[in-house]
């Protein structure tokens with residue numbers, strides 16, 4: 137008999153037993169752990185909430201603070217105004233920069249407009265910015281593996297535009313040209329697929345054997361941990377549901393990882409209502425996870441909907457415990473008592 141724990145989900149029992157596809161006789165959900173909010177997202181969302189509390193509405197936010205529809209809509213209702221560019225913010229107003237980071241030119245524009253900046257860039261993105269600055273100072277060619285047009289990549293490349301070349305996946309390697317084989321390093325976006333990135337690095341190294349690795353992992357702990365958890369559960373699943381938004385890089389990667397790791401199907405949903413009942417036809421085991429920008433309430437909604445369809449056994453699949461917490465940005469940190 138599986139041991140049973142209370143997950144606090146109406147109508148859903150849960151257990152910590154594991155079993156292969158052939159052993160599962162009843163409908164069940166495997167719930168990935170860790171999933172959902174990472175330390176950088178938690179900090180960014182709290183930053184906007186505290187800015188609204190402290191200064192009142194409106195508080196301007198450059199770009200989506202994190203890539204999640206529900207989070208953005210909730211903060212907008214509370215008085216946050218999301219803008220595409222800093223020059224849309226009235227002179228002298230408060231502006232929060234999103235977790236994805238910004239290029240130095242954005243800071244310059246904000247200073248010219250006398251904006252009061254609260255920078256919610258994730259410290260792990262800032263780490264990659266600092267690496268780009270450091271290797272540019274030493275005149276390296278920096279091969280930045282990432283998705284073209286992603287805000288984080290634009291911000292990181294903006295630190296050293298004359299030294300950074302974007303490498304958008306393994307197929308882009310053919311077009312890479314460098315100046316000096318002894319001064320070339322790769323860096324990456326924080327939210328990529330670990331496996332695909334390693335394939336890109338393998339091809340780069342084939343071409344440039346002296347390619348240097350980053351001083352430490354650029355793909356962040358949260359991205360890696362969520363992918364490991366999905367890899368652990370996907371082989372047992374006929375379907376994996378990833379809660380997350382389409383513009384969330386790490387959420388989209390989880391769908392790809394689930395399919396590559398053996399799930400027959402995988403879908404991204406913003407909300408429980410996005411689940412198409414046809415996906416459940418003939419399915420016994422459903423894996424559920426969520427991207428790093430997804431609040432847990434949305435996962436609970438999915439579990440409740442699945443319970444309505446008879447998937448009322450929830451079994452956690454735990455591959456790591458996360459305890460990392462980042463301090464809030466200085467401008468919004470509560471005074472020490």
Ligand code: SF4
Pocket residue numbers: 174175176177235258259260261326327356357358359386428
């Ligand atoms: S996904 Fe990683 S880099 Fe992005 S905000 Fe979260 S911890 Fe930071």
